[in-house]
Amino acid sequence: MSAFDLIAGVLLVASALAAVTLKNAVHAGLALVGNFLVLATVYFALEAQFLGWIQIIVYAGAVMVLFLFVIMLLFDAKADVGLDPLPWLRPVGAALAAGFFLVLAYAYSGLGPVHPLADIKLAGGLPAAIGERLYGPWLFVVLLIAVLLFAATLAAVVLVQPGVRGARKKPQVLERERELEEVGR
Amino acid sequence: MLLLLIVLLPLLGFVFLGLFGKRLREPAPGVLASVLVGLSFLLVVTSLLGGGASWEIADWLPGIPFSFVLDPLSGYMGLVVTGIGFLIHVYAIGYMHGDAGFSRFFAYLNFFIAMMMTLVLAGSYPVMFIGWEGVGLASFLLIGFWYTERKNADSARKAFITNRIGDLGFLLGMALLYSLFGTLSIGELREAIETSAVLPLALGTAGLLLFVGAVGKSAQVPLMVWLPDAMAGPTPVSALIHAATMVTAGVYLIARSSFLYANLQDVSYAIAVIGLVTAAYGALSALGQWDIKKIVAYSTISQLGYMFLAVGVGAYWIAMFHVMTHAFYKALLFMASGSVIHALGGEQDVRKMGGLKKHLPRTHLHGLLGALSLAGFPLLAGFWSKDAIITATLSYPFGGTGFYVAGLAVAFLTAVYAMRWYALVFLGEYKGDAHPHEAPPVMTLPNDVLAVGAVLAGFLALPEPLWNLIEPFLAPALAHVEVHHLALALEWGLIALSALVALAGLYLGYLAFTRGPLPAWYRAFQTWSSEAFYVDRVYNVLIVGPLKELALVLALFDGFLDTLFTAAAGSSAWLGERLVRLQSGYVRAYGALMVLGLVAVLVWGVLR
């Protein structure tokens, strides 16, 4: 385990913890961005260069930006405050997460040893190598992803249409509005 | 087939009147019911003239056939039941006029006749038991006919429960007989017992148990307490069920089983003793009653005792003879009482009667004839049959003289209380405030017929050397018993003695109850007698009270069981309430539960 592994590990865990505990949503989002960037460096270290770049461009650069856009749009920066109706969920959740980690750790402990570096044929995870796999045995998956992205785009556009998909108001609300109209007239 | 109709016609009447009676106007239900019973009577006559009949479903229960048999004994009894039943039905049309339950009454009466005929015609004991229970049920329904009064419902229940004690004896007796002989058909049992040389030891127990059943149904000591309370029912019910027919079912049972009792000396002795005790108890209690119907009720208990005395000493045909004469004059007495009650608008207390001879001439005649017949006035029906009984006791080998003297003494008392009844109701001055009016013809005509019977029925069986039609008629159906015939002179001498005793009793009664106040010792006795010597209170303390306490304790257990079950059911409700909280609606909670499940599955997967 090299120094890099250690530092990367610490940074990853720290930023993750920050992302799940910070009260200010923007701060949490930024912590998550940091997490993704460190993760990208880890990918580079693990001989997945193409993936690392994609991680930076797509995840940190597009997805998180999108998140921050929506946070700003909904004025949600200080949202995670106020009375918590389920206060028991924090400790219970922590316990469950810890339990989960332990189980997984136990599962992983039964795995065999790793190939020495000399036998690895990853070719550094460069686009050429990845491309050969993608447009080879994984072609069908690529096509499916294309369809998926298209569908997602459509869905996102449809979802945020104001007039076409207006919010249905509760009957009491409609009733009240009608009454107010009567009074106003 | 005709035999079935005898039972089915009144049964159909019951069903029809029960379902549709409300839609018929008076007096249609009564007329219909009477006609059906009348038809049954004619069918019995026809079958008898045809020499008897039988009908059977073999192997109804394993080894036991469902059979009806019309032989001399059942035909004779059937004539009494349907004949007197018919007259009482007609009488009831008038008596129950205006009652809200008119059709229900006749439905129940028809049901009673159907069940009684089942009992009478039964060729095997289980069939008789069906009829036995059925008449018990009819009695319950009819005693408590005006059920809105608490007292009536209680009396009905008392009758039913007391009968039940007897029924247990009957059932056990049947079971014992079945285990001994493997059959409960009367014909087969008779053959088995009469032809076998050695009889099983348990036969005595069986006979005793069957007799217990008779004790319950026929109101013998100690189960006689229900009969006076049964007077809470309408008078036609008292006349039909508690005088003429149902209460004689016990006598009929013993007579039917005469082949059994003829071999059981000890049991027969016990029967005779109990009969005598009952006769004495009934007579003594009748002397102090103030209710017109209760006097007659205790008289019935007393006369039933005489019948059991007769079967106890082996004089089976004489008991049946007494059944018939008693049916005539007792029904007459009840119905005359009913006419009196009807005339006075419901008054039943004898102290508010008197002097009704002028107001109710026809009823007076009926009452007089009935009372005289009961008392044993010479040449009337009651005289011949009662005399036959006490004469028969003389030739009984085990203490016959004692039975004779006691029987004669009770006969004297009978005359006294009969005259008391007559004098308090019809003689002297009227002490009440109602306006007595004579009963309508529909009520007086049946009484006329009964009066004729009460006078003349005795002439069917006269002592030697005169004719006796009944003994030879019934002989084939009864057990053959060796009879000591007394010397002719002695016999007629004793008859004259009975006549004297009866006349003396009547005269004494006349003197005592039409003159001034009675002596103090008598009045003290009368208080005891009017409470029937406190037997009811003793039973309440000894038996009814403890049973009620037991019932309360058991009710506690029952409540405990209920609580247990409610708790068990409630626990699932409790569980549900707890589990419902999981459905909080909070997505995060659901998420937590999902993660919990995930971890659990992973643990299981990893550990495998």
Add this chain to the structure above:
Amino acid sequence: MSYYLLLSALLFAIGLFGVLSRRTAILIFMSIELMLNAANLAFVAFARGSGQLDGQVMALVVIALAAAEVAVGLGIIVAVFRARSSTSVDDLAELRG
């Protein structure tokens, strides 16, 4: 490799905790992204460990999927916000028993 595997498990657990304890839809979503990335790390670690590129290809697919999912998910969040003027998940509690 096992070090990175454990790391991925830890990150996944942290993300799980975040999903359960956050009360705003957006922050829950961010925790889900964290979990997805942890899974990606595991894929890449395995690819490195076994010398095959398929793990990395899978991770690529996951990233694409995540992108699509974010688009739709945020659209839903915006729509819900418009209907209820609140992003607190606890307000969506009408399926209660």
